Amino acid sequence: MNKKSSYQLIQGNEAAAEGALAAGVSFFAGYPITPSTEIAEILSDRLPANGGKFIQMEDEIGSIAAIIGASIGGRKVLTATSGPGFSLMQENLGFACLAEVPLVIVNVMRGGPSTGMPTSPSQGDVMQARWGTHGDHPIIVLSPGSVEEAFHYTVKAVNFAEKYRNPVIVLMDEIIGHMRARVSLPPTSMIERVNRVHPNMPPEWYLPYERSATGVAPMASFGDGYRHHVTGLVHDAKGFPTADPNEARNNIRGLFTKIERGFRELCLVDYEFMDDAEHAIIAYGGMVLSARSALEQLRKSGRKVGLIKLGTLWPFPRFALEQYLPQLKTILVPELNMGQIYREVLRVNAGKAVVEKLNRVNGTIITPNEIVKTVKGLIR
Amino acid sequence: MNKKSSYQLIQGNEAAAEGALAAGVSFFAGYPITPSTEIAEILSDRLPANGGKFIQMEDEIGSIAAIIGASIGGRKVLTATSGPGFSLMQENLGFACLAEVPLVIVNVMRGGPSTGMPTSPSQGDVMQARWGTHGDHPIIVLSPGSVEEAFHYTVKAVNFAEKYRNPVIVLMDEIIGHMRARVSLPPTSMIERVNRVHPNMPPEWYLPYERSATGVAPMASFGDGYRHHVTGLVHDAKGFPTADPNEARNNIRGLFTKIERGFRELCLVDYEFMDDAEHAIIAYGGMVLSARSALEQLRKSGRKVGLIKLGTLWPFPRFALEQYLPQLKTILVPELNMGQIYREVLRVNAGKAVVEKLNRVNGTIITPNEIVKTVKGLIR
Amino acid sequence: MISNSELVNKYFRHNKKFPHIWCPGCGIGIILGNMLRAIDALDMNKNEIAFVSGIGCTGRAPVYVDFNTLHTTHGRALPFATGLKLARPELKVLVATGDGDATAIGGNHLIHACRRNIDITTIIFNNYIYGMTGGQYSPTTPHSDKASTCKLGNIERPFNISQLVEAAGATFVGRTTSYHTLQLQSIIKKAIMHKGFSVVEVITHCPTTYGRINKKGTAVDMLKWQKEVAVDKSRADKMDPKELEGKIITGILMEKQLPEFCEQYDTIIEKAQSMKNNQQGKSK
Amino acid sequence: MISNSELVNKYFRHNKKFPHIWCPGCGIGIILGNMLRAIDALDMNKNEIAFVSGIGCTGRAPVYVDFNTLHTTHGRALPFATGLKLARPELKVLVATGDGDATAIGGNHLIHACRRNIDITTIIFNNYIYGMTGGQYSPTTPHSDKASTCKLGNIERPFNISQLVEAAGATFVGRTTSYHTLQLQSIIKKAIMHKGFSVVEVITHCPTTYGRINKKGTAVDMLKWQKEVAVDKSRADKMDPKELEGKIITGILMEKQLPEFCEQYDTIIEKAQSMKNNQQGKSK
Amino acid sequence: MSQTRTEIRLAGSGGQGLITAGIILAEAAILDNKNVVQSQSYGPEARGGASRAEIIIAEGSIFFPKATWVDIFLAMSQKACDQYSFDIKAEGTFIVDTTYVDQIPTSSAFAIPISSATREKFGKELFSNIVALGVICEICGVVSARALRAAVSNRVPDGTEKINLEAFAFGQKLAKEAIKNRTEVETESIEADT
Amino acid sequence: MSQTRTEIRLAGSGGQGLITAGIILAEAAILDNKNVVQSQSYGPEARGGASRAEIIIAEGSIFFPKATWVDIFLAMSQKACDQYSFDIKAEGTFIVDTTYVDQIPTSSAFAIPISSATREKFGKELFSNIVALGVICEICGVVSARALRAAVSNRVPDGTEKINLEAFAFGQKLAKEAIKNRTEVETESIEADT
Amino acid sequence: MTKKSKSQDGTKASDHPQITIFSGWCKSCGICVAFCPKEVLAMDENRKVFAKSPEKCIACHMCELRCPDFAINVKEVEKQSTLAEDKSDE
Amino acid sequence: MTKKSKSQDGTKASDHPQITIFSGWCKSCGICVAFCPKEVLAMDENRKVFAKSPEKCIACHMCELRCPDFAINVKEVEKQSTLAEDKSDE
Numbered sequence A, B: 001m002n003k004k005s006s007y008q009l010i011q012g013n014e015a016a017a018e019g020a021l022a023a024g025v026s027f028f029a030g031y032p033i034t035p036s037t038e039i040a041e042i043l044s045d046r047l048p049a050n051g052g053k054f055i056q057m058e059d060e061i062g063s064i065a066a067i068i069g070a071s072i073g074g075r076k077v078l079t080a081t082s083g084p085g086f087s088l089m090q091e092n093l094g095f096a097c098l099a100e101v102p103l104v105i106v107n108v109m110r111g112g113p114s115t116g117m118p119t120s121p122s123q124g125d126v127m128q129a130r131w132g133t134h135g136d137h138p139i140i141v142l143s144p145g146s147v148e149e150a151f152h153y154t155v156k157a158v159n160f161a162e163k164y165r166n167p168v169i170v171l172m173d174e175i176i177g178h179m180r181a182r183v184s185l186p187p188t189s190m191i192e193r194v195n196r197v198h199p200n201m202p203p204e205w206y207l208p209y210e211r212s213a214t215g216v217a218p219m220a221s222f223g224d225g226y227r228h229h230v231t232g233l234v235h236d237a238k239g240f241p242t243a244d245p246n247e248a249r250n251n252i253r254g255l256f257t258k259i260e261r262g263f264r265e266l267c268l269v270d271y272e273f274m275d276d277a278e279h280a281i282i283a284y285g286g287m288v289l290s291a292r293s294a295l296e297q298l299r300k301s302g303r304k305v306g307l308i309k310l311g312t313l314w315p316f317p318r319f320a321l322e323q324y325l326p327q328l329k330t331i332l333v334p335e336l337n338m339g340q341i342y343r344e345v346l347r348v349n350a351g352k353a354v355v356e357k358l359n360r361v362n363g364t365i366i367t368p369n370e371i372v373k374t375v376k377g378l379i380r
Numbered sequence C, D: 001m002i003s004n005s006e007l008v009n010k011y012f013r014h015n016k017k018f019p020h021i022w023c024p025g026c027g028i029g030i031i032l033g034n035m036l037r038a039i040d041a042l043d044m045n046k047n048e049i050a051f052v053s054g055i056g057c058t059g060r061a062p063v064y065v066d067f068n069t070l071h072t073t074h075g076r077a078l079p080f081a082t083g084l085k086l087a088r089p090e091l092k093v094l095v096a097t098g099d100g101d102a103t104a105i106g107g108n109h110l111i112h113a114c115r116r117n118i119d120i121t122t123i124i125f126n127n128y129i130y131g132m133t134g135g136q137y138s139p140t141t142p143h144s145d146k147a148s149t150c151k152l153g154n155i156e157r158p159f160n161i162s163q164l165v166e167a168a169g170a171t172f173v174g175r176t177t178s179y180h181t182l183q184l185q186s187i188i189k190k191a192i193m194h195k196g197f198s199v200v201e202v203i204t205h206c207p208t209t210y211g212r213i214n215k216k217g218t219a220v221d222m223l224k225w226q227k228e229v230a231v232d233k234s235r236a237d238k239m240d241p242k243e244l245e246g247k248i249i250t251g252i253l254m255e256k257q258l259p260e261f262c263e264q265y266d267t268i269i270e271k272a273q274s275m276k277n278n279q280q281g282k283s284k
Numbered sequence E, F: 001m002s003q004t005r006t007e008i009r010l011a012g013s014g015g016q017g018l019i020t021a022g023i024i025l026a027e028a029a030i031l032d033n034k035n036v037v038q039s040q041s042y043g044p045e046a047r048g049g050a051s052r053a054e055i056i057i058a059e060g061s062i063f064f065p066k067a068t069w070v071d072i073f074l075a076m077s078q079k080a081c082d083q084y085s086f087d088i089k090a091e092g093t094f095i096v097d098t099t100y101v102d103q104i105p106t107s108s109a110f111a112i113p114i115s116s117a118t119r120e121k122f123g124k125e126l127f128s129n130i131v132a133l134g135v136i137c138e139i140c141g142v143v144s145a146r147a148l149r150a151a152v153s154n155r156v157p158d159g160t161e162k163i164n165l166e167a168f169a170f171g172q173k174l175a176k177e178a179i180k181n182r183t184e185v186e187t188e189s190i191e192a193d194t
Numbered sequence G, H: 001m002t003k004k005s006k007s008q009d010g011t012k013a014s015d016h017p018q019i020t021i022f023s024g025w026c027k028s029c030g031i032c033v034a035f036c037p038k039e040v041l042a043m044d045e046n047r048k049v050f051a052k053s054p055e056k057c058i059a060c061h062m063c064e065l066r067c068p069d070f071a072i073n074v075k076e077v078e079k080q081s082t083l084a085e086d087k088s089d090e
């Protein structure tokens, strides 16, 4: 990283790697895959220079397993991948959800399904990030809408993971991941770092899954004297497998409770020109760039259009939309998929505004002009 | 299987295995996992006796890969698994979607996430079955609501897979999978068998992904003289990788088109007492059993309640609900998860009826009495 | 040697329900007990032991013992353990894994852990079967034997685990049986003391699934069989191949010293940091 | 021998764009060409050949050639091929796979295919690197060499692929280089004719990634290196270990006959069907 | 629930063959032309621990497949008895194998030493589950003895039909005695209560 | 789009160093205190095939990061020229390296033998991308020569700063000549057209 | 929890090892009985282990080492164990 | 597609093998040039291969076998190939 000027030209993937370091990540395990590989390459260099560790595993299953292990060992951990690798991580992602192990996965999306279009932009993994593993569990998914946000959201992701003892996905698209932009990154001293809560009672009293008032239980690292059991089986507050319906219920519902308690904090949303908007564009990731350009044109031509920019995709920030529903006539959701967040918008909208989608799944991106045209058509 | 009486006592898993044989499945590759293992065990016996083949692979990734390979070789294929294995299959499931390879996966759900509650009933994988792999793709998911349906839906699953050149998931829950019931299975001669359409033009003219009017392209087996290319990359009508936006668009959108064309046929729905119903219970899988018992009680006590039994979960049979929305005041969706089909119901309902959920994630099932109580409360 | 009562008091979790879940006569308990005796003999600190497993009957071992215990997903104990060890090299990391867990779904992680020579001790509980799921054949089920998914006899040939891990790069390979408890203790002790990746294959018995379907008799009968087929390496080295047919060679089969992974990583950190300091020195 | 023009006309897909995607001088094209010459010499029917690959630069080979071609997911070529072969044993199934594809993500499938001894010929294009993704180290990257994720030198030790697959149960193991094109043809021919699972490891060069970062010069320089380090097995057998240090032994390293998987499965079908007929006879 | 619904639960420890017994009972119900569903507890808990089979028999359709209010309960281990007896109908039939059950939660139970009697009679406990079926048949009569005998013959390994039918008959005999004794005991206890 | 937005596309074949050139151009824009985004084409197509870097420079904020209407286009291979010249503004600047581009789709292009001239001057084509930057700097002036020189020095490997700066200057020189020639050519062609 | 090997006569009472069986943990697998080199142990008719001939016990600990359920415990009264001498483990 | 080895003089014209280079496929890697045992091939200043001394060609086919791009073709005029004699492959 070039440190000479406060402004630098950096790539989205590079910004995510810098964000990881800034947030205190000291362990990365991964397996290369386009278009996320730069993150691994950068961290393979920069982690050891900072006393951290990088390991290239035999595959993505091993990669997520290794970061879970390292997180249980007390490190802040991260991996980076793309669709095919993310699919392979699903089983162990579920383990981390259930065992409440903090970790961050950066998924730089590419065209799918399968090998798909490895170097083309896509937003096809939005629903997968929420539902990809079996069984009920909540998850936190952030989607940076600029290179700068790739940095800040990665920091936030690490902090959320630690605070909520939960996996966090940074769902980046190839547009953001591979573009370079002029960015000024804050000095490390300015970065807020959140650490997981460690137990502060005598080891004999420690219950690894007894939730405090925040809904989150303190987490001891292996080796710190708080010997305990971690399992992917449904467990009681001690961490031991259970078949007792009450304990099972507490285990699973508890996963949701902690996320519900943090709901407002977890929802990163920006609003642009929404005060008097009668029409809204809801966008995230690289589509924010097209939407902003479109907005500029639409406002210039007098259309009362605003932008709801979703930084958090899951938990879905329903209030972001709900608060504007009384004033909205139409909503457009441009996405590089067949309409994934669109479904959520439909659900929350509950029949109120006219909701339209604008989709693209051919490896190219939706241009500002296309959005302008569609919005104009919608407004009529 | 005991062939002496026309009625027999068989288990849901056994019925699924019998259904596979009846539909002409001649290849199974799998990896044992509770609570689906009986299917593998039965087919390991019965397939070779019928000239078919069974192979136990090194894991679930290998299992789905092997059935894809065998399907490309011209066989009707099936595998069976449960949550953790289903998660591992996601990457290659996406391959089969994109390369349009017919196959059936029976997922006998257990409590999740992760290892979860291996022997307890759950319906936690409904959304995963739709969204578990990366990238945009449609999928067909059937959910048997009785042991008899475990047989018939497996037959249908194989037929749909062949007809639509698409993976089909039989999403069974442990309740159905492990219960035994008195069932009369039709003789094999009465079973409708659908075979994939093979090409009927000279090999030089064959385009493996050129869709016919049905939206489905004929499929040649390897070895039949129609040498062609199969890939997980986005491809043109010849099957060759492409980066051309138009070809890419045709590839991905085409996957949806064929399912849309077959939408009505694919949607298995039953209606019970819906004609005059003002309140509906929407149920699937093992919950149908509780719902039916509840319905009996509710109707006896004069409540105008009906049941919409979803046999197909994906594509979501929206019309099944839509047609009754004008007459419905309330809808209850009892599920052994945190409310997965509930979200779809909310979306389709679009603010019209009052929609309520009844959920259970503790390894036990929702009893008829609980449904009765909740419906009564809803009706007030 | 520590008595059973002392063992139970010192190493078992008092808040876990006993008797444990394993079937009557199952070899898993025997191996677990002797592993604990080996640990006790080495006078290790319980806080510094991490005991990791995958899924299977074997995988249930850690929950009973009072270490830092991690019960992972099926086949993945080793990559979890790898991350944990690299993150905290001061921990002694032990892995308990079944034949299916280690060599079916987990085969790739096994050979890669060997290759990396990371300082982890892996004990493979080889009962020739998938016990937990009710007795399907595993990659170590002998040819022609039966299992619930090969009732007409297994047509696959089994892995020779010891050969495989040696070819993959393990630097310590031992093999014994659940019958040979003293040898078991001694090999595990040496494996733990070995710096690098060590594999201990323990031939054991699942009377409930493998034993029943293959008519191998009771747990006692199966232990007797282990006694009969085992030949200590020192003796085997003097026997000719004919005599050794059908026998299982036990003992420390291979042992060598090669740089350990975590230690090597430390040299990378040193290099990287000195480069960084140099650069900052130059303040380019 | 078939000339290049004939080769191109007979085996390449006329509707695929050429030149192919591989970099100037890349060894993949050389191996592909000589594989085709071997096939041509065996006078095989194109309709009966299935050519399967995973993901990577190597994985792009099948799309160019006029067989039944299957380009699977990363690391999974072998289980796809296993299903295909078992479903249609009359097909000759060839697999092209990179070192990463075969031994990193695909390592487990590789050892299990070996163990099953299924009649598939696997050609491993070992260029010591992940070419497609831009040059990260692979499980065969030599110790101390550089790659984009180990710029300070690789601390892992490489697999010896031939040893590994032999220990896993392969019944034919050959090794050569992309320089030794005639030996390459001859080994591939024998591997295809071998009944059972055969592995041919071809040491090849990726000038773009591995070559550049390790300053190995041009494709020509890298081929020269292959020429120098290769020692034919017949010669190596007579050399002492000292001399062989840093050398790569080429030739057919191992070959043996064991029952093939699909054939064994046929015996299961026979057994099962005769049991069924007996039962129906008894009409119990 | 249909009025005719009868819920039966067989509970014991893994290896006692109660799942098989449950299946035979259900198959007998089919031979009697009744509707039936059967389910069981699974999992590592069943290994060594408590195990349970449930059979629901009805004339008409059976919707909900799990027992909610058990009519007939057989306990063949103390653990199973403790764990699975909470939802037995007050007027339900409660049968315990006194070989393994010492503490019986109700005084109205049929207390029969099924396993030890089987061991005495046949040299091993292997047939205890079939003996238990004989007991149930005699005490409850929910399926006919004819159907049960046929179902036993169908399900047991070839060549063992005869000895299994003997075991069944032995169970019937044990039950008859128990019914007799119980009547006496009950009379006694009523007296003592006064 | 902001009025001040300038869109630049550098296209050639993989290995010509155009991505690096694009990055240097973007970094120079930052030194000039302008806003900038840069993107490129990726993938196996870029391996041997056509490769492309895009740089967008503006005074104010840049939203959409891809070129939509290219102001400055440099083509260093025929394939790239064919593939990526469809959306060049009519009044845009079109520069081709005649070493590798024979067929130029417009008569108003600056035709400069960048690679062969570099080879002649420096013995190898390695510096062609930096030479190209000199050319662009001189012809378009969208970033200052001072900034470009600084950016070149920052980005190239230690010890090669001097020769790279020479290459840059050489590019400027080539451009100056081209501008001169082109004016002549244009005059000619106008005459011929009449 | 039953302790069965307490000898009744005062003289040699503490000479032979004390054998304890935790019957709540014992699963009656018979391993200890089968491999005791001195035939000290036996199974009663309820398949519960007991020390039939405690006086023969040489404290080789083989029963302890092989009990899969940690259900048997042998305590030497004199400090010496005969562990090293036992050859049944080789 | 260029054919370069057609000899001009009538007498020995068809004696030496015909070498064809498909320049559209050739990626100028230089392998054929480097390993031709007879130094028949060379690269022009545009890094395109041509047959500098076609008459020296012994039709060993090494250039064909090693060309990664199937861009070179050698056709013997007389039927015998010297393939078997070449030792550079061992």
Ligand SMILES: Cc1ncc(C[n+]2csc(CCOP(=O)(O)OP(=O)(O)O)c2C)c(N)n1
Residues within 6 Å of the ligand: B031, B032, B033, B034, B060, B084, B085, B088, B115, C055, C056, C057, C058, C059, C074, C097, C098, C099, C100, C101, C102, C125, C127, C129, C130, C131, C132, C133, C138, C206
């Ligand atoms: C991904 C996944 N696939 C399958 C299973 C089911 N499963 C649990 S344990 C097991 C095999 C156990 O065999 P082994 O590892 O030999 O252990 P054992 O029970 O014999 O000790 C299997 C297949 C699972 N839990 N997860």
Ligand SMILES: Cc1ncc(C[n+]2csc(CCOP(=O)(O)OP(=O)(O)O)c2C)c(N)n1
Residues within 6 Å of the ligand: A031, A032, A033, A034, A060, A084, A085, A088, A115, D055, D056, D057, D058, D059, D074, D097, D098, D099, D100, D101, D102, D125, D127, D129, D130, D131, D132, D133, D138, D206
């Ligand atoms: C599941 C998955 N993980 C990662 C990748 C990215 N990827 C593509 S090819 C490759 C490695 C290629 O190396 P190798 O197999 O040696 O083939 P080569 O390119 O060197 O021929 C990787 C990691 C992928 N496509 N899928």
Ligand code: SF4
Residues within 6 Å of the ligand: C021, C022, C023, C025, C026, C027, C028, C057, C058, C127, C131, C132, C205, C206, C207, C208, C209, E047
């Ligand atoms: S099933 Fe086998 S391995 Fe599992 S506990 Fe029982 S005896 Fe042991």
Ligand code: SF4
Residues within 6 Å of the ligand: D021, D022, D023, D025, D026, D027, D028, D057, D058, D127, D131, D132, D205, D206, D207, D208, D209, F047
């Ligand atoms: S990157 Fe390497 S392996 Fe891939 S085509 Fe180029 S030279 Fe060949």
Ligand code: SF4
Residues within 6 Å of the ligand: G019, G035, G036, G037, G038, G039, G040, G041, G056, G057, G058, G059, G060, G061, G062, G063, G064, G074
């Ligand atoms: S210690 Fe040895 S001699 Fe004594 S009871 Fe145990 S096995 Fe027998």
Ligand code: SF4
Residues within 6 Å of the ligand: C025, G021, G025, G026, G027, G028, G029, G030, G031, G032, G033, G049, G066, G067, G068, G069, G070, G071, G072
């Ligand atoms: S070995 Fe242990 S569990 Fe087995 S019989 Fe003896 S005391 Fe009981």
Ligand code: SF4
Residues within 6 Å of the ligand: H019, H035, H036, H037, H038, H039, H040, H041, H056, H057, H058, H059, H060, H061, H062, H063, H064, H074
């Ligand atoms: S055939 Fe042999 S001699 Fe002739 S050009 Fe080719 S390599 Fe040279």
Ligand code: SF4
Residues within 6 Å of the ligand: D025, H021, H025, H026, H027, H028, H029, H030, H031, H032, H033, H049, H066, H067, H068, H069, H070, H071, H072
């Ligand atoms: S080997 Fe082939 S690609 Fe390379 S220079 Fe020669 S003809 Fe061209």
Ligand SMILES: [Mg+2]
Residues within 6 Å of the ligand: C056, C098, C099, C100, C125, C126, C127, C128, C129, C130, C131, C138
């Ligand atoms: Mg096992």
Ligand SMILES: [Mg+2]
Residues within 6 Å of the ligand: D056, D098, D099, D100, D125, D126, D127, D128, D129, D130, D131, D138
């Ligand atoms: Mg490679």
